[in-house]
Amino acid sequence: MAKYPPEPFRIKMVEPIQLLDRPQREKALQQAGYNLFALPAQAVFIDLLTDSGTGSMSQEQWAALMQGDESYAGARSYQRLAQAMDEVTGFRYFVPTHQGRAAENLLAALLVKPGQYVPSNMHFDTTDANIRARLGRPVNLVVDEAFDPSSDHPFKGNMDIQKLRSFIQEVGRENIPLGMITITNNAGGGQPVSLENLRQVAATYHEAGIPFFIDACRFAENAYFIKLREPGQSHRSVREIAREIFSLADGATMSAKKDALVNIGGFLAMNDEALYRQACNELILREGFPTYGGLSGRDLDAMAVGLHEGLDEDYLAYRLGQTAYLAGCLSEAGIPIIQPPGGHAVYVDAGSLFPHIPRDQFPGQALAVELYLEAGVRTVEIGSVMFAYPDPDSGEIMHPRLELVRLAIPRRVYTQSHLDYVVEAFTRIYARRDRVCGYRFTYAPDLLRHFTARFEPVQQQETAF
Numbered sequence: 001m002a003k004y005p006p007e008p009f010r011i012k013m014v015e016p017i018q019l020l021d022r023p024q025r026e027k028a029l030q031q032a033g034y035n036l037f038a039l040p041a042q043a044v045f046i047d048l049l050t051d052s053g054t055g056s057m058s059q060e061q062w063a064a065l066m067q068g069d070e071s072y073a074g075a076r077s078y079q080r081l082a083q084a085m086d087e088v089t090g091f092r093y094f095v096p097t098h099q100g101r102a103a104e105n106l107l108a109a110l111l112v113k114p115g116q117y118v119p120s121n122m123h124f125d126t127t128d129a130n131i132r133a134r135l136g137r138p139v140n141l142v143v144d145e146a147f148d149p150s151s152d153h154p155f156k157g158n159m160d161i162q163k164l165r166s167f168i169q170e171v172g173r174e175n176i177p178l179g180m181i182t183i184t185n186n187a188g189g190g191q192p193v194s195l196e197n198l199r200q201v202a203a204t205y206h207e208a209g210i211p212f213f214i215d216a217c218r219f220a221e222n223a224y225f226i227k228l229r230e231p232g233q234s235h236r237s238v239r240e241i242a243r244e245i246f247s248l249a250d251g252a253t254m255s256a257k258k259d260a261l262v263n264i265g266g267f268l269a270m271n272d273e274a275l276y277r278q279a280c281n282e283l284i285l286r287e288g289f290p291t292y293g294g295l296s297g298r299d300l301d302a303m304a305v306g307l308h309e310g311l312d313e314d315y316l317a318y319r320l321g322q323t324a325y326l327a328g329c330l331s332e333a334g335i336p337i338i339q340p341p342g343g344h345a346v347y348v349d350a351g352s353l354f355p356h357i358p359r360d361q362f363p364g365q366a367l368a369v370e371l372y373l374e375a376g377v378r379t380v381e382i383g384s385v386m387f388a389y390p391d392p393d394s395g396e397i398m399h400p401r402l403e404l405v406r407l408a409i410p411r412r413v414y415t416q417s418h419l420d421y422v423v424e425a426f427t428r429i430y431a432r433r434d435r436v437c438g439y440r441f442t443y444a445p446d447l448l449r450h451f452t453a454r455f456e457p458v459q460q461q462e463t464a465f
């Protein structure tokens with residue numbers, strides 16, 4: 001039996017949520033074009049769409065908001081954030097940004113030229129799209145175990161060093177303006193990267209003279225996995241491990257909406273002074289002056305506190321324990337999930353749950369729609385809706401390796417009974433799984449289409465074989 005860890009906090013403020021009845025949910029879904037991003041939030045009972053910006057701030061963070069210094073330049077809030085950045089990451093320079101993708105946009109604008117490649121273990125959607133938007137080519141070189149949902153490799157987010165070396169040889173160092181790695185690997189199941197692998201990735205990039213940037217959204221969860229799972233790391237503090245991770249890189253992009261426990265915020269950090277100056281100029285053009293970067297002073301203060309709080313080991317033990325509880329219950333109910341569970345989310349293998357739904361009819365989307373209809377639970381597809389793009393050379397549609405649905409758990413928000421309710425919904429869907437139908441687009445933009453696409457169901461007789 002999966003065990004639920006007691007929360008290391010108690011609840012001081014509540015936000016009511018309400019379950020619409022089934023006919024109301026059906027109507028809301030039709031109006032949304034079967035895209036859960038288009039649902040009004042009040043139509044959702046349990047919202048597992050994302051762990052990004054959806055967490056609860058602590059009393060210390062709310063208190064810090066009151067100290068916000070809204071000076072346009074040189075605010076004390078900025079100074080407090082700079083101090084936290086120095087203590088937690090150790091990078092020499094940084095600019096605040098309103099969220100992670102703004103940092104990615106800056107980085108891609110400054111470094112990526114048309115036709116150039118940017119390797120990573122796996123890029124997340126916004127990083128992938130920001131590179132493509134500069135006509136660059138994102139490349140995913142994660143270890144093969146990442147694609148085997150049943151492999152219990154402890155670090156399925158690792159990059160395949162051999163593949164990385166061959167790739168650099170094949171395309172040439174001059175065609176790789178930067179190399180990245182995502183910790184934890186969100187697009188591949190929220191899986192961690194080992195410290196050993198991070199050291200090897202850094203060495204490989206640096207031998208080739210390629211700057212190394214970490215997509216650090218979930219660096220604290222990744223550092224905690226290292227402490228739990230990597231030989232020789234259990235005696236170190238998560239804070240110490242995180243510092244070593246950052247020390248391996250030349251810079252980082254970060255959505256502070258994840259492990260810095262804020263509702264909005266991010267940064268682009270680096271050690272190179274010339275790059276920092278260029279980043280400041282870009283930032284001034286698009287986001288704001290370098291001491292606020294498109295955020296208010298109070299946001300910077302909440303981030304400064306959150307960067308430290310995200311590294312609290314009691315919190316991290318609860319956080320990863322909660323995810324493991326949901327994963328354990330789903331597994332016991334026969335639902336195929338990516339094992340072992342990641343830090344921020346459980347990933348359900350919709351492709352194997354619905355083998356009768358072809359990939360171009362989006363088994364993941366079908367499951368996400370079904371969960372909403374069944375129980376008012378909102379999740380997100382991470383499969384062909386999000387990641388099937390035409391190959392730039394052949395034009396052929398390239399599907400991702402897996403058709404997943406992600407149940408992302410907002411930080412410090414839901415309790416055990418909420419998660420039990422989600423598991424019960426799965427059990428009912430599982431019992432009628434062979435009658436669930438696929439979906440097709442009625443509208444889809446070229447990039448990041450999952451946000452705004454619209455769908456219609458493909459009736460069963462159309463796919464009968």
Ligand code: F0G
Nearest residue numbers: 050052099100101124126186215217255
């Ligand atoms: N990198 C990773 C690994 C992410 O998971 C995200 C966001 C970003 C970059 C972009 O950050 O949203 O602040 O601009 N992921 C969210 C999610 C949206 O639901 O996983 P952002």
